Amino acid sequence: MALLNLHLKVWRQKNNEDEGRFVDYNIQDISTEMSILEMLDVLNEKLIKEGQEPVAFEHDCREGICGCCGIFINGRAHGPLKRITTCQLYMRHFKDGETIVLEPWRAKGFPVLKDLMVDRSAFDRIIAAGGFVAVNTGGAPDANAVPIPKHNLEKALDAAECIGCGACVAACKNASAMLFVSAKVSHLVRLPQGKPEREKRVFAMLNQMEKEGFGSCTNTEACSAECPKGISMDVIAQLRREYFRASVRQEKE
Amino acid sequence: MALTGLFLYIFLIEHLIANLLLLNNDNGEAYTIYAEVLGSAYNIPLRIIEFGLFFFLLYHATNGTRLWITNRNAKGIHYFVNRASENSTFFSRFMIQSGSVIFIFLVIHLRSFFVHYRLETPDDTMYQGVVKAFENPLYSWFYIIAMILLAFHLVHAFQSAFQTLGLRHNKYTPFIKSFGVIFSILICAGFALIPVYFLYINNTGGH
Numbered sequence: 060m061a062l063l064n065l066h067l068k069v070w071r072q073k074n075n076e077d078e079g080r081f082v083d084y085n086i087q088d089i090s091t092e093m094s095i096l097e098m099l100d101v102l103n104e105k106l107i108k109e110g111q112e113p114v115a116f117e118h119d120c121r122e123g124i125c126g127c128c129g130i131f132i133n134g135r136a137h138g139p140l141k142r143i144t145t146c147q148l149y150m151r152h153f154k155d156g157e158t159i160v161l162e163p164w165r166a167k168g169f170p171v172l173k174d175l176m177v178d179r180s181a182f183d184r185i186i187a188a189g190g191f192v193a194v195n196t197g198g199a200p201d202a203n204a205v206p207i208p209k210h211n212l213e214k215a216l217d218a219a220e221c222i223g224c225g226a227c228v229a230a231c232k233n234a235s236a237m238l239f240v241s242a243k244v245s246h247l248v249r250l251p252q253g254k255p256e257r258e259k260r261v262f263a264m265l266n267q268m269e270k271e272g273f274g275s276c277t278n279t280e281a282c283s284a285e286c287p288k289g290i291s292m293d294v295i296a297q298l299r300r301e302y303f304r305a306s307v308r309q310e311k312e
Numbered sequence: 313m314a315l316t317g318l319f320l321y322i323f324l325i326e327h328l329i330a331n332l333l334l335l336n337n338d339n340g341e342a343y344t345i346y347a348e349v350l351g352s353a354y355n356i357p358l359r360i361i362e363f364g365l366f367f368f369l370l371y372h373a374t375n376g377t378r379l380w381i382t383n384r385n386a387k388g389i390h391y392f393v394n395r396a397s398e399n400s401t402f403f404s405r406f407m408i409q410s411g412s413v414i415f416i417f418l419v420i421h422l423r424s425f426f427v428h429y430r431l432e433t434p435d436d437t438m439y440q441g442v443v444k445a446f447e448n449p450l451y452s453w454f455y456i457i458a459m460i461l462l463a464f465h466l467v468h469a470f471q472s473a474f475q476t477l478g479l480r481h482n483k484y485t486p487f488i489k490s491f492g493v494i495f496s497i498l499i500c501a502g503f504a505l506i507p508v509y510f511l512y513i514n515n516t517g518g519h
């Protein structure tokens with residue numbers, strides 16, 4: 060087990076009104092077995108002992124399933140490795156003496172709350188606008204009562220892997236939430252349960268995305284490359300098709 | 313952007329085929345006939361298409377600029393360290409820059425050929441004008457550089473247009489992508505061949 064000495068350049072910002080700035084820290088004896096969040100825990104312990112304000116960052120599960128822990132690390136969303144979240148990034152991927160730059164997700168739709176923590180409630184509002192299905196009241200139907208072709212099921216579950224971490228928005232030069240919205244649409248449209256809202260959902264979610272201040276997609280494919288769950292660009296193409304289909308089929312009310 | 317872009321693609325192919333007539337070693341006879349037929353005021357269908365072409369071009373340029381501005385605003389603050397080359401191609405990130413150079417090029421290009429030979433009363437043929445223009449190394453090199461940037465633009469544009477239209481397929485998309493790259497490079501190389509030809513190979517053509 061090797062120990063690392065590191066330089067950190069961390070974005071510090073008191074609140075949404077504060078301008079924010081980088082602050083440099085030196086940190087010693089970091090185990091290569093630690094995750095980057097544990098390294099930040101060590102830093103925060105130190106800061107608290109010294110009577111300074113600890114660095115705020117969001118985290119919950121620390122095992123890559125909740126999507127809380129997005130940090131822009133050394134110029135990449137969730138750090139330099141593919142298909143992992145920040146909490147799954149281990150210190151063994153850094154070299155002794157290296158400088159690590161930590162920044163919050165940058166997007167108008169994700170205002171910074173404090174330091175490395177952004178407000179991702181815009182995603183909740185996009186979901187509330189259309190990312191739901193209607194269900195009957197009463198007892199739950201038998202799981203095998205609704206037949207779903209295996210291929211559709213698997214594709215739907217691929218899209219459902221999205222954990223809403225916002226890395227797509229963070230990596231996109233346009234701060235577009237297209238991969239997130241498309242993953243949700245693709246997930247629901249492939250399942251029979253998602254069919255009743257099919258046309259309305261596309262418009263509702265896209266409108267909400269625009270209202271929240273996210274940009275539009277120019278197909279750079281950065282989102283998919285940085286997605287910790289490897290959501291494919293296929294879902295965005297599917298959203299386009301759903302959009303055209305809905306434009307034709309939706310009648311004026 | 314996708315539909316207007318694909319229309320402009322078709323125009324580029326037509327324009328390139330016509331340009332290649334310049335390479336015909338007949339002192340511009342074929343090209344002059346082509347220019348006359350194309351430019352004739354009685355060629356009504358072509359005048360309509362031409363109007364559409366200008367309209368689509370302007371729409372493509374203004375809409376592209378609008379997109380760039382709103383998307384920049386959506387990003388807000390930019391990263392201090394951003395290793396975008398790890399997740400996307402250079403071409404896809406610099407569409408507005410390559411597009412702007414192409415736009416400036418088009419203004420100059422239309423001034424020297426379209427405005428002069430179609431709207432004013434020229435005292436030479438279009439072929440002579442082409443030869444004269446490309447005898448100037450500055451003009452030729454500007455043309456060649458603009459074509460390189462056009463290639464940059466098209467490399468991203470071709471596959472992007474299909475993606476925007478939802479035409480993505482695990483079997484065909486890899487083909488569309490590689491076809492787009494080769495096709496775009498060939499088109500631009502074809503255009504760049506003309507100044508190279510007149511500057512270095514046939515620099516006595518018009519005399």
Ligand code: FES
Pocket residue numbers: 117118119120121122123124125126127128144145146147
């Ligand atoms: S803390 Fe849950 S995904 Fe990282």
